[in-house]
Amino acid sequence: MALSLKRLFRLRRGAAFVLVLAGSLCPSAMTLSSTVNIKPEYLIPTDPPFPQFNPPSVAKIELGKRLFFDPILSGENSISCASCHNPAYAWTDLEQFSRGETGIPRPRRTPSLQDVGWNILFARDGRVETLEGFILGPIAHAEEMNQDLDLLPQELASTTIYPGRFEAAFGNRTINLDGISQSLAAYVRTLRSATSPFDRWIAGDSAAMSGSAQAGFVLFTGKAGCSQCHSGWRFTDQQFHDIGIKTDDKGRGKLKPNIVYLQHAFKTPSLRNVAIRPPYMHNGSLDNLEKVIEHYQSGFISRPSTSSKIQPLYLTDQEKLNLSEFLKNLTDDIR
Amino acid sequence: MVKMKKILKTSLLLAPLALFVSTAHNADAAMTSSGVMIVVPEYVKAEEIVKKGDFANSIDLLKETLRQYPGHASAYNLLGYVHRRLGKFDEAEKYYNSALTINPNHIGTLSYMGQLFIQTGRPEKAKALLEHLANVCQDGCEELDQLQKAVTTGVAGNY
Numbered sequence: 001m002a003l004s005l006k007r008l009f010r011l012r013r014g015a016a017f018v019l020v021l022a023g024s025l026c027p028s029a030m031t032l033s034s035t036v037n038i039k040p041e042y043l044i045p046t047d048p049p050f051p052q053f054n055p056p057s058v059a060k061i062e063l064g065k066r067l068f069f070d071p072i073l074s075g076e077n078s079i080s081c082a083s084c085h086n087p088a089y090a091w092t093d094l095e096q097f098s099r100g101e102t103g104i105p106r107p108r109r110t111p112s113l114q115d116v117g118w119n120i121l122f123a124r125d126g127r128v129e130t131l132e133g134f135i136l137g138p139i140a141h142a143e144e145m146n147q148d149l150d151l152l153p154q155e156l157a158s159t160t161i162y163p164g165r166f167e168a169a170f171g172n173r174t175i176n177l178d179g180i181s182q183s184l185a186a187y188v189r190t191l192r193s194a195t196s197p198f199d200r201w202i203a204g205d206s207a208a209m210s211g212s213a214q215a216g217f218v219l220f221t222g223k224a225g226c227s228q229c230h231s232g233w234r235f236t237d238q239q240f241h242d243i244g245i246k247t248d249d250k251g252r253g254k255l256k257p258n259i260v261y262l263q264h265a266f267k268t269p270s271l272r273n274v275a276i277r278p279p280y281m282h283n284g285s286l287d288n289l290e291k292v293i294e295h296y297q298s299g300f301i302s303r304p305s306t307s308s309k310i311q312p313l314y315l316t317d318q319e320k321l322n323l324s325e326f327l328k329n330l331t332d333d334i335r
Numbered sequence: 336m337v338k339m340k341k342i343l344k345t346s347l348l349l350a351p352l353a354l355f356v357s358t359a360h361n362a363d364a365a366m367t368s369s370g371v372m373i374v375v376p377e378y379v380k381a382e383e384i385v386k387k388g389d390f391a392n393s394i395d396l397l398k399e400t401l402r403q404y405p406g407h408a409s410a411y412n413l414l415g416y417v418h419r420r421l422g423k424f425d426e427a428e429k430y431y432n433s434a435l436t437i438n439p440n441h442i443g444t445l446s447y448m449g450q451l452f453i454q455t456g457r458p459e460k461a462k463a464l465l466e467h468l469a470n471v472c473q474d475g476c477e478e479l480d481q482l483q484k485a486v487t488t489g490v491a492g493n494y
Contacts, residue, residue, distance in 0.1 A: 051424055053424070053425060120422065128454075129422055129424070130424060130454060132456025133453065133454045133455050136489065140489065149489075177456075177458045177459055178458065178460060181456035181457070182456065185456065
C-alpha cells in the first residue's frame with residue numbers, strides 16, 4: 001500500500017513538483033482527492049540574513065554562545081538565557097509560563113528561538129524590529145533575568161574570561177551593551193532547526209514519511225487550511241492572527257488598538273519541532289497537539305477579531321490522526 | 336555641462352552651511368548656488384506623504400530632491416526615517432550618516448539615528464548621540480526629549 005502511495009508523488013524537474021493524492025493507504029487518504037503544489041519555499045535555506053551593522057564572525061558567535069549559557073547575565077547570577085530557551089526543547093521550555101529570577105510567571109509562553117534569524121518582527125506581538133534591539137530586553141526585565149544593564153559591562157569586565165573574548169570579537173577589550181547585544185544576536189542566529197523526515201520527503205525520499213503523515217500534509221495544505229498561515233519552510237507567514245483562543249491578552253492589538261483584526265492576535269509560530277515543545281498557543285493553554293487540532297476543529301471563540309481563516313474543520317478522527325502524524329514529522333532527525 | 340558641474344560643485348560647498356541654517360529654521364528649503372533659499376517642492380510633497388504613513392512612495396521624491404540639491408541633509412534624514420519605518424535598518428543608517436556628513440549638528444538626525452541605534456540594540460551609540468544632541472540643543476528641544484526617553488526606556492519611538 002505504501003508503495004502505491006509513493007508512486008502517486010511525482011517529482012518534476014525543477015523547483016516545484018505536483019503532488020496528486022488519490023490515496024489508497026489509509027482511510028483518510030482514500031477519501032481524499034486533492035492536488036497540492038509543493039513549492040520551493042519548503043526547501044530549507046542555507047544561512048539567515050544578518051544586518052550589515054552586525055556581521056557574524058566565529059569569535060563573535062563564540063562570545064554570544066558563552067554569554068547565552070552564562071548565569072552572569074542575570075541579576076543574581078542564578079539563571080541564563082538557556083534556562084527558558086533550552087536546547088533540549090528546541091530552544092524553549094516545557095512550562096506554560098516561564099518564571100524569571102524572581103519566580104513570577106510571565107504572562108506569555110516562552111517562544112522558541114530556533115530559526116529566529118529569519119524573523120521580521122520579534123516577540124509574540126512583534127513589538128521589536130531587530131534581534132539586536134530585542135535581546136537586551138529579557139536580560140533587563142525585572143521579572144525575567146532582572147539584570148541592571150548599567151552594571152553588566154563592568155561585571156563582565158571583572159571576569160578573567162570576557163575581556164579577551166570581547167577583544168577577539170570586536171578588536172578591543174572594552175565591554176559594552178552594544179557588544180553584548182550583537183554577540184548574543186550573532187549566536188542566536190545560528191540556532192537552527194535540522195533536517196526532519198518532512199525535509200527528506202520534500203527532497204524526494206518518498207519513504208521518509210509514513211502514508212499517514214503524507215495524508216496529513218495534504219490535509220495541512222488543503223482541507224484543514226493550516227498552511228494559510230503556517231506557510232513556507234518554517235511554517236509561518238510571520239503575520240498576526242486571532243485564532244480564537246480564550247484570553248484577555250490583546251497581543252498585537254496592544255500596539256494597534258484601532259485595528260480590529262489585530263486584537264488578541266499573535267504572530268504565527270513556526271511548527272518545526274512542534275511535537276517536542278508543548279504546551280501550545282501564546283498562553284500555553286493547550287498541552288498537546290491533539291488539543292490544538294480540536295481547537296481548530298471546533299474549539300475556537302468567534303469574536304470580531306477572529307481571523308476569517310479560522311473555520312470549523314469537520315475532520316474525521318482518522319484525518320485528525322493523519323494531521324497529528326504529519327506535525328510529528330517536523331521533528332529534527334538528530335537531536 | 337561644465338557650467339552645470341561648476342554649479343553643482345559650488346552648491347555642494349555651500350550646502351553644509353545652507354542646511355545647517357535650513358535645519359534650524361526651514362527644513363524643506365535648500366540654498367541655491369547663488370545663495371538664495373528656495374523651497375523644494377519635492378521635499379515638501381515627500382513630507383506630506385510621510386506624514387500620511389506612505390513611506391515607500393516618498394523615496395523617489397526625496398531622491399529627486401537630492402538629485403537637485405545633493406547637500407539637502409534633511410532629505411537624507413527623511414530617507415533615513417522612511418527606511419527605518421520600512422524595517423530597512425542598514426539603509427536607514429547610511430542615509431543618517433549622509434545627513435550627518437553634511438551637517439554634523441542636524442538635530443533631527445542626531446535624535447532619529449539615536450532611535451535607530453536603540454531599535455537595533457546599540458544603546459551605547461545612542462547614548463553618544465544623546466550627549467552630542469544635548470550640546471547642540473543646550474536650551475532643550477523636542478528631539479532631545481524624544482531620544483532621552485528612548486535611551487532611558489530602551490524602547491525606540493516612531494519619530
